[in-house]
Amino acid sequence: MIINESLRLYPPATLLPRMALEDIKLSDLHIPKGLSIWIPVIAIHHSEELWGKDANEFKPERFAGKSFAPGRHFMPFAAGPRNCVGQSFALMEAKIILAMFISRFSFSISKNYRHAPVSVLTLKPKHGVQIILKPLPASQ
Numbered sequence: 001m002i003i004n005e006s007l008r009l010y011p012p013a014t015l016l017p018r019m020a021l022e023d024i025k026l027s028d029l030h031i032p033k034g035l036s037i038w039i040p041v042i043a044i045h046h047s048e049e050l051w052g053k054d055a056n057e058f059k060p061e062r063f064a065g066k067s068f069a070p071g072r073h074f075m076p077f078a079a080g081p082r083n084c085v086g087q088s089f090a091l092m093e094a095k096i097i098l099a100m101f102i103s104r105f106s107f108s109i110s111k112n113y114r115h116a117p118v119s120v121l122t123l124k125p126k127h128g129v130q131i132i133l134k135p136l137p138a139s140q
């Protein structure tokens with residue numbers, strides 16, 4: 001839930017470029033062949049209409065017991081036939097690293113941290129993320 005919520009608020013791929021290879025009719029919408037389409041992942045992930053008034057808040061519990069099918073309004077790894085082939089690997093890696101950290105350290109954010117996400121090809125913290133790690137008693 002924590003990883004999903006982090007990927008919702010800060011999707012590394014904020015925009016997904018696509019191109020219509022043929023004329024497409026979506027309800028009343030006509031998409032002509034050759035049209036370049038940019039899927040605004042970060043705007044979809046922050047939409048109050050889709051996520052509620054608290055859309056900009058970090059609330060991992062919003063993923064509890066719900067399945068947000070990829071391709072609907074949660075798409076950090078894109079969706080469809082060209083979605084991320086590394087998705088399972090990336091999620092497994094994040095879970096293992098997080099589990100190793102929380103079993104050995106308590107952590108808090110440094111007072112030097114400045115929240116400044118910036119999109120330079122992918123979304124990243126402009127000034128880094130300064131975290132203070134303290135070993136838990138059992139691991140000293």
Ligand code: HEM
Pocket residue numbers: 011012013016017076077078081082083084085086087089090
């Ligand atoms: C949190 C980590 C990751 C995120 C958020 C992510 C996100 C994405 C997204 C959004 C796409 C689709 C891009 C597009 O269609 O324009 C993509 C494609 C891809 N990703 Fe990832 N990715 C992650 C990690 C990884 C890892 C660890 C690997 C490899 C081990 C990987 C390999 C790929 C490949 C090969 C594609 C191209 C797939 C294709 O075009 O058919 N990704 N990724």
